Amino acid sequence: MLVAAVADGAGSAPHSARGAAVAAAAAVGTLLRDGGPAAGGSEGTRAADRDVEARRARDAEGLAAALQAARAAVQVLADAEGWPVRDLACTLSCAIVRPDGVLAAQIGDGLIVAVGPDGVVTAVTMPQRGDYANETTFLTSEGAVAAALDAMTRADVDVAAVVLLTDGLLRLALDVATATPHAAFFQPLARFAAAIDDVETATAHLAAFLDSPRVRARTDDDLTLLVAATGPAEP
Amino acid sequence: MDERSDPLHGDVLAGVEFADNPEPRCAVALVLDTSGSMHGRAIAELNAGLQSLAAALKADTLASLRVEIGVLTFGGSVRVLDPAGGVEAPADPADAFVTVDRFVAPALSADGETPMGEAVGRALALIRARKERYRTNGIDYFRPWLLLVTDGRPTDRGWEAAADEARAEEGRRGVSLYAVGVEGADMRTLARFCGEDRPPLKLAGLAFNELFTWLSKSLSAVSQSRPGDQTPLPPVGWAVADTSH
Numbered sequence: 001m002l003v004a005a006v007a008d009g010a011g012s013a014p015h016s017a018r019g020a021a022v023a024a025a026a027a028v029g030t031l032l033r034d035g036g037p038a039a040g041g042s043e044g045t046r047a048a049d050r051d052v053e054a055r056r057a058r059d060a061e062g063l064a065a066a067l068q069a070a071r072a073a074v075q076v077l078a079d080a081e082g083w084p085v086r087d088l089a090c091t092l093s094c095a096i097v098r099p100d101g102v103l104a105a106q107i108g109d110g111l112i113v114a115v116g117p118d119g120v121v122t123a124v125t126m127p128q129r130g131d132y133a134n135e136t137t138f139l140t141s142e143g144a145v146a147a148a149l150d151a152m153t154r155a156d157v158d159v160a161a162v163v164l165l166t167d168g169l170l171r172l173a174l175d176v177a178t179a180t181p182h183a184a185f186f187q188p189l190a191r192f193a194a195a196i197d198d199v200e201t202a203t204a205h206l207a208a209f210l211d212s213p214r215v216r217a218r219t220d221d222d223l224t225l226l227v228a229a230t231g232p233a234e235p
Numbered sequence: 236m237d238e239r240s241d242p243l244h245g246d247v248l249a250g251v252e253f254a255d256n257p258e259p260r261c262a263v264a265l266v267l268d269t270s271g272s273m274h275g276r277a278i279a280e281l282n283a284g285l286q287s288l289a290a291a292l293k294a295d296t297l298a299s300l301r302v303e304i305g306v307l308t309f310g311g312s313v314r315v316l317d318p319a320g321g322v323e324a325p326a327d328p329a330d331a332f333v334t335v336d337r338f339v340a341p342a343l344s345a346d347g348e349t350p351m352g353e354a355v356g357r358a359l360a361l362i363r364a365r366k367e368r369y370r371t372n373g374i375d376y377f378r379p380w381l382l383l384v385t386d387g388r389p390t391d392r393g394w395e396a397a398a399d400e401a402r403a404e405e406g407r408r409g410v411s412l413y414a415v416g417v418e419g420a421d422m423r424t425l426a427r428f429c430g431e432d433r434p435p436l437k438l439a440g441l442a443f444n445e446l447f448t449w450l451s452k453s454l455s456a457v458s459q460s461r462p463g464d465q466t467p468l469p470p471v472g473w474a475v476a477d478t479s480h
Contacts, residue, residue: 010462011460011461011462091462108462109462129375129462131378131408132375132376132377132378133259133375133376133377133462134377134457134460134461134462134466135462136462167461167462171254171256172253172254173253173254174254174256175254175256176254176256176257176373176374176375177256177257177372177373177374178373179373182252182253182254184251184252185251185252185253185254188247188248188250188251188252189248189251191247192247192248195247205248206248208248209248209251214253218253221461
């Protein structure tokens with residue numbers, strides 16, 4: 001079981017890189033502190049988790065708290081620096097991943113995909129776009145957190161790996177015409193995630209992949225890619 | 236296993252395949268006055284400006300695949316040109332735009348009255364048809380542009396309705412309308428086609444070349460913008476203050 005978040009600063013917002021960093025850290029920190037995953041270890045909690053509905057409700061509360069904490073953290077930074085909060089505009093995609101499903105909330109044009117043990121690829125979130133290709137919503141937009149919580153999505157599928165990415169990779173990872181994840185993009189990433197035995201080495205491999213000529217030939221945006229395997233299912 | 240050389244990981248990532256998506260598009264409708272008053276130097280400079288536009292956009296690899304141009308003229312009657320240089324008007328309104336790599340700048344001549352209202356109405360309809368085409372084919376797109384150039388005032392009945400429609404379409408962010416008045420243009424009437432945030436600008440002399448150079452730079456910037464970008468446009472070096480009212 002794991003929690004994950006990615007955030008991408010808005011191109012037009014001068015301090016959006018710091019906004020994105022603060023937002024993602026606050027979201028994950030909140031989930032680790034009071035969300036479901038932190039409670040996943042003890043025998044007693046595992047018994048309680050047999051009540052699936054109760055667990056799901058807790059996960060949803062955790063995710064709501066995570067997004068609210070991200071918004072609050074961005075506000076705190078803006079106030080401390082004397083910047084308008086829109087100068088920290090960023091997207092945020094956030095997920096609680098369990099072997100039997102993913103719960104996710106998202107503001108903006110990120111993408112969260114689950115890959116099953118059989119290689120089946122499921123979009124947990126899809127990028128939110130405005131009418132036009134250069135428009136999306138941001139964590140700092142009016143009402144964005146409430147809308148994202150209303151639109152929280154859950155994919156009840158067996159999960160071997162989860163992939164989160166930001167908009168720079170969308171045109172490589174999504175088949176736009178059918179609005180579906182490009183399976184041949186995600187399946188090798190899931191195999192990669194399953195084989196990770198050293199995080200630093202794996203991170204270096206991923207960075208090299210993102211900086212490789214064949215990726216750079218297709219996008220000049222900044223890129224964020226998070227891959228994680230759920231590991232063997234609990235007995 | 237030696238993690239630092241770790242051949243498995245590199246091989247696995249080499250197997251990541253990419254989706255093959257069409258480029259996002261930015262349509263621009265050029266709605267050009269070819270009425271009798273444009274005859275002579277004005278139409279010659281306009282034609283030269285269109286050549287500059289084509290050359291500049293073709294030289295920008297990404298813009299040449301993303302920017303789509305359609306041309307309508309109003310001089311006597313309204314004509315929708317084949318932007319790929321053919322003599323027949325496109326049969327399907329959605330075919331009135333081509334990507335810049337296929338665009339052939341027309342050689343326009345000037346004659347007749349100024350049915351500007353009808354031309355703007357037709358252009359808005361072509362833009363709507365093009366957007367529908369994008370949606371049907373799953374193509375991302377930017378907000379289309381409409382560049383209206385005139386040296387006069389509309390002579391057609393009902394131009395006011397077309398002006399209202401244009402202003403409403405701009406208001407609901409369906410199009411970015413830029414209106415340019417050449418010497419002799421009725422700027423107050425032209426303003427009725429425009430949103431409050433984007434009033435018409437008056438061309439300095441016959442600086443069509445500067446106008447279309449600005450347009451190509453603007454379209455290059457917009458067609459490569461990303462979510463959240465405000466896409467600052469290059470400074471307008473071709474306009475003068477309007478002192479006509």
